[in-house]
Amino acid sequence: MVRTEKAVLLTFFLAIIISCMGCQSDRTSADYSILGIPGEIVTVLFSDEEQIENESDYYDAILDFQRIHPDYIQSITVVSPNEEDLVEAYHIESFPTLIVLIDNDMTTRIEGNLTRAQIFNHLVSELNIDEQDQIS
Numbered sequence: 040m041v042r043t044e045k046a047v048l049l050t051f052f053l054a055i056i057i058s059c060m061g062c063q064s065d066r067t068s069a070d071y072s073i074l075g076i077p078g079e080i081v082t083v084l085f086s087d088e089e090q091i092e093n094e095s096d097y098y099d100a101i102l103d104f105q106r107i108h109p110d111y112i113q114s115i116t117v118v119s120p121n122e123e124d125l126v127e128a129y130h131i132e133s134f135p136t137l138i139v140l141i142d143n144d145m146t147t148r149i150e151g152n153l154t155r156a157q158i159f160n161h162l163v164s165e166l167n168i169d170e171q172d173q174i175s
Contacts, residue, residue: 080141083116085126087134093152094135100158101137111166112139139166 084101086094105112118125120134129138129145137158139147147165149158162168 077142080111080113080139081116082112082114083118083125083129083138083140085118085120085129085131085134085136085138087120090134096153096155097135097137097149097158100155100162103155104159104162108166108168111162111168 082101084097086097101112101115105115120126125131129136133150136148136150138145138149139162147162149161153161
């Protein structure tokens with residue numbers, strides 16, 4: 040009888056440990072799912088769909104930049120405030136916020152109410168692109 044109780048308790052604790060390990064790995068992969076592969080430039084826009092009309096300059100600047108410098112921005116990931124793991128992982132406090140990751144390191148962070156030209160020029164400056172490519 041005692042042996043059966045120990046077996047049940049051991050099984051119970053193992054089940055809890057295994058389920059907790061699964062939860063942790065899911066959260067970790069969610070936090071870093073946008074990092075991409077080494078050497079890849081990842082552009083992430085944290086955007087609040089309820090304020091989309093106030094964020095149009097970000098979208099316009101990113102599209103302009105991608106058109107002029109296609110080697111620097113291959114793709115754009117848009118993250119909403121509902122994706123709390125990513126918002127927390129990247130310490131996002133305001134929307135919109137644009138981050139650029141190179142080799143999994145954040146090289147650029149642009150946030151707040153900025154014009155299309157300011158966002159574009161900040162990207163040019165931060166990514167060390169020839170200054171003649173800036174717009175006014």
